[in-house]
Amino acid sequence: MKLKSTDRIYHIHRDSRVKRWFFIFMGSCLIVLFLPWTQNIKVRGNVSTLYQDQRPQQLNSPIPGRIIKWHVKNGDNIKKGDTILQLAEIKEDYLDPRLVERTQQQVKAKIGVRDYYQAKIGTTNSQLTALNASRELKLSQLKIKVSQLNNKLIGEEAELVAANNELKLSEDQFNRQKKMYEDGLVSLTQFQQRSVSFQNAMAKKTAVENKLAQTRQEISTVNIEQSAAIQDYTEKLSKTEGERFQSMGQIEGNAGDIAKLENQVANYKARQSLYFVLASQEGQVVQLSKAGIGEILKETESIGTIVPKKVDYAVEIYVKPVDLPLLKNGQKVMCIFDGFPAIVFSGWPNTSYGTFTGRVVAIESNISVNGLFKALVIEDKGQKPWPPQIKMGAGVQGIAILNDVPIWYELWRNINGFPPDYYNVKAISTDEKAK
Incomplete structure (x- = not known):
């Protein structure tokens, strides 16, 4: 007696499609092997700036004195020339009011x-x-x-x-x-x-x-x-x-x-004009270190920090010594800032979402204390602008773009332990750096 359930479960009389799907899969893999893959170096760093006057500035007491009045508090935004605090004289050579x-x-x-x-x-x-x-x-x-x-x-x-x-x-x-x-x-x-x-x-x-x-x-x-x-x-x-x-x-x-x-x-x-500690530039006052009225400040003692308001941001990235020869001035780097969501496809950085383009402008010749070499990256003006919400010291992940190669070549390179290919880029001119 022929059972219908057996035919429905085992498909005894149906033609098998495994072979067809196997060849489709193998063909797809062969096609994928010839797709382009962008070699890259993954690096980490932080947000900084190229210009010293745009870095956080330490507030120092120009003379020894006694604090008699504070004009700001932590987190206040100030303009250049605003009074931070007022000092009184403590040295006997200058106590005479006349x-x-x-x-x-x-x-x-x-x-x-x-x-x-x-x-x-x-x-x-x-x-x-x-x-x-x-x-x-x-x-x-x-x-x-x-x-x-x-x-x-x-x-x-x-x-x-x-x-x-x-x-x-x-x-x-x-x-x-x-x-x-x-x-x-x-x-x-x-x-x-x-x-x-x-x-x-x-x-x-x-x-x-x-x-x-x-x-x-x-x-x-x-x-x-x-x-x-x-x-x-x-x-x-x-x-x-x-x-x-x-x-x-x-x-x-x-x-x-x-x-x-x-x-x-x-x-x-x-010296009398130094009794008033003034802001050296526009920015935000942070990390005030003295508690209140009557405290004594020594000469050049730190009072706090001013974070400049106007900053031309750059990124400091740290590169392993083995990857240093692959990095050149003018090289493109895709930046992922902490706090900004991003979807990254390692081999196809151009299809990634939430990344921002930068270019290498300088590579330090001296190794840093962390055993890595530091490179400076600035915003690529021809691409999507960097977000204005980034802050000094924020963390950054970077992808240094290298050569475009087929996927089969990248697999073969990794299997054999070969380094990525050198990437020849056009150096950024002085005028472009200034811009």
Whole structure:
């Protein structure tokens, strides 16, 4: 008896399709083997920026001081120049509330002393002028006196010549008169008269010689007086010149003191402006480390952190040393930011959802402390823009795109343990980096 249930369960009389489906499956696998596969490197990193001024900035106390007022709290958004907190002075050198005013008074006093010495130099210059004029006048007088004595000397020398001639004539006359007297040709009276004339001529010569010697002595005396006057005025001029140079030295010393005091005034004013800690840029205040009023801050001590508001984001990725030769500047990297859902197909990154395209702009040559090499990735302006909600330090997964190969080649490469193929990319130009 033929049972219908047996035919329905075992399909004894139906044709088998296993062979057909086997060939369909094998054909499909063969087709899949020739589909393209994008080689890639999986990396991890975090959100950062290329520019130092856009990184979180630490707030430091520029001077030691005591906190007397807070103007912000954690999480506040501030603008550049806003006051963070106010400090009071704690160093005894700066406790005087009129420190700047008193230092300025010292500057004025030093300026007054400098003006006094400048006036003294003016007086000394007048004294030098007067002494030089007096010296020239005195020397001129002595020169005139010497000239007069020289003229007198010339006259007396001529007078001496005349006296000598007269004496010689009187001597001849006396000798002839004496001989004539001895011969009895003239009387004794005539002889005595001639003898008196001879004696007068001798006396006249002696007087002229004495007068000539006195004139020469006067010339010597005037020359000595002239030398003494030169020495005296030279001493007076040197003393006055020394006083002038001393005053000039005092002025230079005062100029140094004035500059030092003015520098102190400028420093005191600058220090007073440091009592208010200001925001260096626009951003958000976080991680304030001091509790409240009255706490003491040391110099350069950290107060908190400012996270900049405007940031040109970049991604820092870390690459294994074995994968480093595969990474090049300008290489495409698909980024998956933490907190943003994504569907990723490893071999077909272009079909993935929730990924954002970036390009490598720099690869550090020095290995990091974590044993990996760091590379910097920026947004690819020609692709979908990065989400504005990302924050500094957020985690990032990256897929560095390499060469496109068939699936059979990728399977064969993995089975044999070969590395991915090198991927030649066009380096990003300087202009593109700037953009």
